[in-house]
Amino acid sequence: MLLDASGPIVDHWTNLDDPEFEIQQDGQVIVPLHRLGQALERRAATGVLIPNDADLEELKPFFNRLDLIAVDFPSFADGRGFSIAVRLRDLGYRGRLRAHGPVIADQFAYLLDCGFDEAWVPDAVADRQPAEQWLAQLGKITHVYQRGRPGQRSILDQRRDARVSAG
Amino acid sequence: MYRYDEFDHRFVAERTSEFRGQVQRRLEGSLTEDEFKPLRLMNGLYLQLHAYMLRVAIPYGTLNSRQMRMLAHIAETWDKGYGHFTTRQNIQFNWPKLKDVPDILDALASVEMHAIQTSGNCIRNTTSDPLSAVAPEEIEDPRVTAELIRQWSSLHPEFTFLGRKFKIAVTASDQDRVALKLHDIGVQIVQKDGRTGYRVLVGGGMGRTPMVAKELRGFLPREDLLPYLEASMRVYNLHGRRDNKYKARIKILVHEIEIDAFRDQVEAEFVQMDRSAVAAPSEEVDRIIAYFVPPTLPPQAEDNAAIARMRKVDPEFDAWMRRNIHIHKRPGYRAVTISLKPIGGVPGDATAEQMRAMADLAKSYANDELRVTHEQNIVLPHVAVGDLYQIYRGLAAIGLDAPNKGLVTDIIACPGLDYCGLATARSIPVAQAISTRLADRQEEIGPLQVKISGCINACGHHHVGHIGILGLDKAGTESYQITLGGDATETAALGERTGPGFGYDEVPVVVEKLVDTYLDKREAKETFLQTYRRVGMEPFKEALYAA
Numbered sequence: 243m244l245l246d247a248s249g250p251i252v253d254h255w256t257n258l259d260d261p262e263f264e265i266q267q268d269g270q271v272i273v274p275l276h277r278l279g280q281a282l283e284r285r286a287a288t289g290v291l292i293p294n295d296a297d298l299e300e301l302k303p304f305f306n307r308l309d310l311i312a313v314d315f316p317s318f319a320d321g322r323g324f325s326i327a328v329r330l331r332d333l334g335y336r337g338r339l340r341a342h343g344p345v346i347a348d349q350f351a352y353l354l355d356c357g358f359d360e361a362w363v364p365d366a367v368a369d370r371q372p373a374e375q376w377l378a379q380l381g382k383i384t385h386v387y388q389r390g391r392p393g394q395r396s397i398l399d400q401r402r403d404a405r406v407s408a409g
Numbered sequence: 410m411y412r413y414d415e416f417d418h419r420f421v422a423e424r425t426s427e428f429r430g431q432v433q434r435r436l437e438g439s440l441t442e443d444e445f446k447p448l449r450l451m452n453g454l455y456l457q458l459h460a461y462m463l464r465v466a467i468p469y470g471t472l473n474s475r476q477m478r479m480l481a482h483i484a485e486t487w488d489k490g491y492g493h494f495t496t497r498q499n500i501q502f503n504w505p506k507l508k509d510v511p512d513i514l515d516a517l518a519s520v521e522m523h524a525i526q527t528s529g530n531c532i533r534n535t536t537s538d539p540l541s542a543v544a545p546e547e548i549e550d551p552r553v554t555a556e557l558i559r560q561w562s563s564l565h566p567e568f569t570f571l572g573r574k575f576k577i578a579v580t581a582s583d584q585d586r587v588a589l590k591l592h593d594i595g596v597q598i599v600q601k602d603g604r605t606g607y608r609v610l611v612g613g614g615m616g617r618t619p620m621v622a623k624e625l626r627g628f629l630p631r632e633d634l635l636p637y638l639e640a641s642m643r644v645y646n647l648h649g650r651r652d653n654k655y656k657a658r659i660k661i662l663v664h665e666i667e668i669d670a671f672r673d674q675v676e677a678e679f680v681q682m683d684r685s686a687v688a689a690p691s692e693e694v695d696r697i698i699a700y701f702v703p704p705t706l707p708p709q710a711e712d713n714a715a716i717a718r719m720r721k722v723d724p725e726f727d728a729w730m731r732r733n734i735h736i737h738k739r740p741g742y743r744a745v746t747i748s749l750k751p752i753g754g755v756p757g758d759a760t761a762e763q764m765r766a767m768a769d770l771a772k773s774y775a776n777d778e779l780r781v782t783h784e785q786n787i788v789l790p791h792v793a794v795g796d797l798y799q800i801y802r803g804l805a806a807i808g809l810d811a812p813n814k815g816l817v818t819d820i821i822a823c824p825g826l827d828y829c830g831l832a833t834a835r836s837i838p839v840a841q842a843i844s845t846r847l848a849d850r851q852e853e854i855g856p857l858q859v860k861i862s863g864c865i866n867a868c869g870h871h872h873v874g875h876i877g878i879l880g881l882d883k884a885g886t887e888s889y890q891i892t893l894g895g896d897a898t899e900t901a902a903l904g905e906r907t908g909p910g911f912g913y914d915e916v917p918v919v920v921e922k923l924v925d926t927y928l929d930k931r932e933a934k935e936t937f938l939q940t941y942r943r944v945g946m947e948p949f950k951e952a953l954y955a956a
Contacts, residue, residue: 295647319447319530321570325646328567332682346444348431355566370439382427385416387560390686397416397560398693405692 243368315343453524469537470498474768481764532562573657612663615867709741729812757785825863832863834880873897
């Protein structure tokens, strides 16, 4: 299941995680990091699936040519991907950012707050946690303390605003 | 004291409601047990040996009488009538039922308390100096910084699934009462060239690989605190080991790549990140400062004839005055340590009745404030000298008048095999036996910290006990290793093993032999630790192992 803040979305990407798979000239494909060079020789949109210990500086020169970066979450409990997302955004990546792996609905708001646009989860997770649970989770904590998160107005800033409007 | 505003109230209420839903989704099967476990841990709920355990945060150790009364209410309503104060300024309830936990969290929220991040692989309860706003030497009230960190670390989206737990302590004093150097990050408020800022330490910790923290930054400007913490956490989250949970703390990363390389990475992250987007606005800092303005304490005479007379008349009161009283920055005031270490008692435990009595005393005599110390005691921070006898009598009435702060019977002990699922040996009964055996001699012995852990995870801080005791399982039998010379303060040191371990029944005698050796070797007014540092391990070893 692929979903973003609006709910389930159609996945237009083909994930070529099989190392033997032939990369077609057309079509949006997500390739593993070591096949990125080969995929970028095409004209069609290219995405890359990176492990959560990837060197992001090495990826930086390709940012403009990448339409999607998928960050692998080997397990929902391995939180490196959250920092990867923040760092990718800090480094200037503006394309689509996907969390890829068995993350859980309870992490959806954290993922979006760290800069992910969407999450792809295997059926084993989606069967237990349908899209309604993911969307419901987004409304659980309506205000957060941390600043500098996309789409979130920090409690600290809201307090300041309230003070200013109160004069 | 900090008070919740509408945002804090809503945040805690929403978090409790979220957890209620998670419990429901676990029961329905939407969440597997593996998925539910970290979620419940991050809400303070452990599964222990016999039952669930709920660990409630007491941020930077400060609470008011209303909050203490609520803890008593929880103990009576949903537990067995008592609670256990921990070394990290939390309180643990040992017997709650899973179905009751959301109700307990609601009850806590009604008095501005929670159990958020008291467990799990996230940033834990931020601890601070129990003598904040009391100690004459402190630079400022460290709880302002601790509160800022509490908010910043609460459900931090990036740092809620770390490789391992993460503990931060804050102090504004050069006299360390928070075990600063034994934390993942220690924040010390310091002054340099007339400016107040932070000294940041990293990589301390106990557990199976104890380490003393190293200096990460000598001076950090105030406004950079949250960005710098965020940079440090990011480096840890990305590069800390994930292959072995016993090597996953930040101390291992700092040790393996060494402090200079770690610092380079943090500074690089700090420079490239958008610091202004992360830093707290100065208005927010000012808002928190306003909650921690020093209390209005009416002037009092420094000397009080009635108290002086009672000390002469009542030798037990006099002993308590000698041990459990700390000087105050305001003349005519003192801070009182309420020892939760009655002779032969369970270290850190308090009954609901005792909690209510402490709350009453705080309300009547201590500006309605109580503090929890990492030594598992309670402090009444602002007490007029003239009220000390009343307080003493009040404490004596509930059995909390032990005059033993810092003495051999003021023992830190983990719950051990009596409660804990990880324990390999008993801790509490060992503490009780040592306390009973040495009680009569404790004043003669002087300052001596005994710390007992019931397993290698070191929750009882044995590595930094002047005498440390570690209970292990040797082929089905409890065996206790002894370490000497540990120190949790500004002169932090890790204890050194004496040699082979001892049986459960032998431990009190072993401690007594160590004490006798010290008394035999001590010069003038040396403490145990000073004598140990001067004469070394040999005489103690000989006393324990020579035939």
